[in-house]
Amino acid sequence: MLPGACDVETNVNNKERLSMGKVWGSVVTAVFLFTGALAGPEAWAVVQPSKVVTLEDLGYEKGSLIEAASANQTFFFPVPLDLKISSAQLQLHYNASPELNKHAYYRIYVNDMPRRTVSLSGPREQHVLNLPLQAGDLKQRFIKIRIKSSLPVTDNRCLDDRITAGYLHFRANSGVQYRFHGSPKTIRAAWELLPRKVRVSIPAGKLDEEVFNAALLMGQALEANGKKVLFTTLPVLGEIVIAPKLALAAMGAKSVGNNQLGKGINAALMVMKGRGFIAVTDPFVGSNVFFEQPWIGLASAGRYQVYPVSSKLEEGKSDRYAISLSDLGLDIKNSEMYRRIEWGIAVSSDQFPAGYFPDTMLLQVVSTPSDSETPVMLYVYLNDVLQEVVRLDNNGKKQTVAVRLNRADLKRHNRIRLLAQRKVIEGNCEGDPERFPIQIHPDSSLQAVPDETLPASMADLSNYLRKGVDIYLPRDYLSRPLSVLGLLSRMGANLALPLEVKKIHYFTEDAEVAPVGPFILVGNAKSVFKNPPVRFDQGHIRVIDKRGQVLLEASELPGITVGQLVQTDRYYGLWLMPWSLTALPRLDAMYSSDGDVVFADSTGVLLTLHSDKPGLARIVYADAQNWFDVIGRYRFWFFALGWLLLTVLIVHLYRQARRHKTLGSWLG
């Protein structure tokens, strides 16, 4: 079973699991160019002597909440590589409900062995527990921490199962704290010790394209590993420095250990003025390598189209990939069910080859027979949308359940819940209720089929762009790289873009850009797009609601960036138009947006809308005048003219009526 797979029998907050794939990916992600050991570093002042891997680092941004009467929760904490660990301890910050009765407890298992049982009775809500870890616990790549909890509030167990008065919440800052001996000797070790906020230094002034590209790829890699990247210019030293060898030498930086920078070697640990850093230098290859099995596939998935070994084309079905559910983290161990049991996995489309999307889930299930009046029902949810309810066969044999996933409910990151439930007719509420075995077998899989759909919203972009993307940047950004590198790095990580150096293009501002494939365009270029949702040549942009009230005045907020889904004759792409990049926009919410236009600033996405569905908001160009505006401006003149014409008409009709009133005009 993969680390990170959740051994869950609770209604634990599944949302947090969404990012787990990203997390364990980040822990093992690739570093740079080579992995050779570094000999004898005298100084590595910059590194920290200790490191804490928290639940937040694992993706549990709000910690882990348990509300069920009994539950299992498992966490996999990565063990730093290439570093001598002097000590480690598990530190749990948790809140427990004061309603819990005297039998409430949780038990900590370390690598599947019970290590401590903690009673939860008592009026106090906030607790901190420190559990020292032993050297033997750290021999594996991950420390498996399993917490089994029992949260009764009364002795009546039948009642317990249906109420949620008790809770146990492990806060996000809970985690494993490591302390180290000495300095890192390898780049991998230095990478492990990078703080959450990483500064990347680049040369001041106008960058060469290859330096810019290397910085962009580095930024994306760091962001993809959960780091917050801050680009700075030399001489400010960051944890990572990207610069030509000559520049490094001019600064007085020296390699540490045996890997002296030389011909063909373009990464090293270096020190300068007593501070160590990872140097990335020429030749700027701009690509990463792997360093350990079995994570090769996942680490490089987006870039090299290599997938987990378990992900394979279905036999006889050349267009269909399958990934074992256990590889996705599903608990395939035998479980015991009393009334209901739940499994959860997080599935990202990034886990499939570009251009594929999960289509069908094939479950191999064995459940304990029950009488016909109390069948076992299996409920399958995709992103909390019920996909199918299956009545399991009542023969105790292994059976195949195929569940088709609704395409419309699929997102880039998806959460799948399986819930088995059976009705208990009678039971002993005073004793331990009877439980029934049920198991999902390892040959259960998720099938993916080719996705030929074209993007209709921002949320569709990732899948579309993962097939390969061209980046178009104004050449001007080479002179002010800080204004855009952060933005693009984050975007590359968020969209899991397969960035390639040769597909990053620079153009002169206002030149015509004609993409030859899926693309991202930043800045102002001559538009070759078909009916872009937002036109920049129409002047002042205003977003109004259905009642005509102004929601946003785009040009009056200089920090705003407009992102829109555009298309050429053949390809779709993202066009980002920053008014100014002094404050980088945060586009995180853009990637899951159902709209095709977003307005964002440094605080995040301000507004998202779909140009084809202007029900709530739509774009108008305040400076552009249409006939309606002209009429509106001169409406009083129009009124006067209209009223004059009306009066003339009425007078004409009146005179006509008077003339006809007498028959004389007809009879002579």
Added chain:
Amino acid sequence: MSPTTGQNNHSTRMGEVLIKHKLIKESQLEQALELQKRTGARIGDILLAKGWVDPLDFYPLLASQAGHETIVAPAGEHEARFGEVLEAYGLLSAEQLQEALELQEKWGTRLGDIILAKGWVRTLDFYRAMASHSGHRFINLTVDPPDAALIDREDLQLYGEYLILPWRREGKDVWVVTADLTPPTEEFIRERFGDGVKIAITSKFDIIWELQRNANPYYSQTAVSALAVKSSEYSALQVFTRRQLGVIYCFFSALLLFLTLEPVIALITINTFIAIFLLVNFGLRAMLAWVGGDRHIDVKVTDHQVSVLKEQELPTYTVLVPMYKEPEVLPILADALRRLDYPLSKLDIKLILEEDDAETIQAAKELELEGIFELILVPDSLPKTKPKACNYALNFARGEFITIYDAEDIPEPDQLKKVVAAFQMAPRNTVCIQARLNYYNARENWLTRMFTLEYSLWFDFYLPALEALNIPIPLGGTSNHFKMHILREVNAWDPFNVTEDADLGVRITQLGYRVGIVNSTTFEEANSNVLNWIRQRSRWIKGYMQTYLVHMRHPLHLHRSVGAIGFWGFQFFIGGTIISTLAAPFLYLMYIIWLMTKTHIFDIVFPPSLLYISLFNLLVGNGYLIYITTLGAFKRNYYSMIPYGLTVPVYWLLISIAAYKGLWQLIHKPFFWEKTQHGISRYTPLARRRALRRNA
């Protein structure tokens, strides 16, 4: 009595007498004698057959030669004897007399009327013979016109009804001519002119023509002014009343102001009004189609009910056929009228021609139509409209019932009988029966197909449903049948309304009478030319506007007189037709622009709820209208036309074009009669040839 003795001497003597009276030439006599030797035929027959002598000159001379002042009928049945006289004169064959007698027994009408209706005897001959037979003086009014001073204007209508005319004063004697020598007529003459009055015989056409010649100003004035003088509130002479103009002025001024101050809200308000109006309009039409689709609504007069009608009891039926510059369809019309399953002698057919329409007048004369066809020449005056012409002809109408056919109409033969039966079955206050209209050239082109589909829906669904729901029925232009006395009582047609029929239908309902629909169809010529069609349709819609304006002068009165259903039915059926045709182009345009450009400029006037209603109207409403358009084709078994129903939106667009033309004319030329040119169908020449062949 034989016209000749068969003896040569006698023949020679008779011939000499004829030469002496300069009735024949010597050479003609010689030829006749020569023929007599060869054939043995009588000299009189030969001369008459050759056309060398006029029978009415010949017979009196023959009688005087035989020693008779007049030919005296044998004792017994007077009519039969008159028939014998005609036979004796050689004007009527024995077979014709026999047939006439049989028809007399069947139809219960006078022998003379039958003979004239059949056209067996020329009218002038007939009346001369009648004068001769009855011992009255015959006066040819074209030679000896009447003294206009004796004509009393107050009695003009009675003159027309009784077919009399004061002729001249000779000494103390006043001579009155008549073409209808019956006891009631004689009684009326003596009542009007005293016992000493002298009666003479003349042709009925002479009386009509002289009446027209002498009283044209009166008839014209009556035709134009009757309604306007007696019931001005129903006359369209005044297109807009002062009050209506005031309301319109205030309303549109307020609307303009509203648009200026709050353009968005104003546009939404207008849009809402139109959307809801159209929605209700669709609802009404759905209901009409529902009600009209009831199978029982079609069973009105059965064939059995027609068959049990006694022809002797059938009333005289006046048929008005207003025509203008339509000489080519005249034979078709005459043929269709001749084929009416109705006693010919009880038909009083008026071909109403405009005095300046020499072409059609000449064509009518050349056709030598039977006595049932009377030519009414309408003097040239304004307004030159069909209702004015009909009003004019009404002065000479003598039927108990009256109907109108257009020149190109081909009514189903039993239509008049069905109407008589329908009147008998209907409530007493039913004074008008509308027959259904359809087209005989339906498959000529796309336009005729659409026209046919529209008419099928209109007359087969809508009008029967309107009748069932007691909503005022806008009568169709032809084939509406009236009780004569009620028609005169309501002052007949409004000469200033260009859809006088629709107006009359509503007016009749307002006056407490009912209009019914009969299951008999008149086939017309569908307009096959777009421009001609637009002319016709613009007139119809203009007339609808006139009708709406006239009857909405006093909305409360209208509501009281026709009830709530009738009132709202009128608003949406007449008013709805006008508004929807005027609004449709804008709505289509908006939709097409939106569809093609995806523009959002209209969003502002389409808040969601209104958008849903508008989309409902556009898709469901129009879709339903398309559907019920095809229903008409189903009902008439025009299956091949069903696919054409899908193109009806294009047809609606044409209607809208015509509507704007009609609106323009309402303002500038409210009484202008856009003449529809008939006889342009490619079927017309064929139908004309067939009609002429049948007549020959």
